[in-house]
Amino acid sequence: MFKDNKSFHQAKMAKLPGEEVLHDDGPLKEKFPNEWAILADKEYQGLANYLRCIHPKKGRSLSRAEETSNDQISSDRVIVENYLGRLNVLWRITTDKYRWNESLYDDVFRLSVALTNFHVSISPLREQNGEWYRQSQHKLIQLGLKIKEKRRLAQEKYRAKKRQTSLD
Incomplete structure (x- = not known):
């Protein structure tokens, strides 16, 4: 993607x-x-x-320099995940399926990010923000799986009806 x-x-x-x-x-x-x-x-x-x-580099046998680099990258990623967690905690629209006019999405998201930046400036990020982000990611994955399953069942029902009408 x-x-x-x-x-x-x-x-x-x-x-x-x-x-x-x-x-x-x-x-x-x-x-x-x-x-x-x-x-x-x-x-x-x-x-x-x-x-x-x-x-970060993948693999089991990394050099000491690669391991150090991976640690530094992971440390920075924690900050990103904590930020996204804060964004999701403050603005539910960033965690749920977007149902409004698509032309508004960029403006809504930019406003959410700007307000989150202000919020972070007065209340620093914490580990629980990262946990909230992981939970909201899991929620979105589950939502996607439900949508796929609902579509699969609808297609199955449609095909069964079509088979039934062709037999009649």
Whole structure:
């Protein structure tokens, strides 16, 4: 899914005019000097071939340097998960199936992020925010599975009716 939206992500990762003077010593800065990095988890292996993506290395026999790098990335990912947890706690619309007008989604999401940024500025992130994020992710996965099952049952019912009418 991420790869299907490559152009969208590249546009959002592009450094804006004036941002090139900001300090940036992250990985792959030489290969992608005009982009900010995406912090991803292990499932996104290979993205660094065409996007500036930072993710932990997979494998059992990692060097000490790779293990240290993985620890640093995981530490940063915890902050991201805690932030997303706070976003989900504050704004239920970010955790449920979006049912409103699609043209409003970007504005609603940006407003939610802006208000969450303000909230974080007066109340720092905590570990329970990350736990809430994991719980809301699980909830969304379960919602998706229910939708798939409901569709499968509807298709099965339709096919059974169609078979019955063809026999009559």
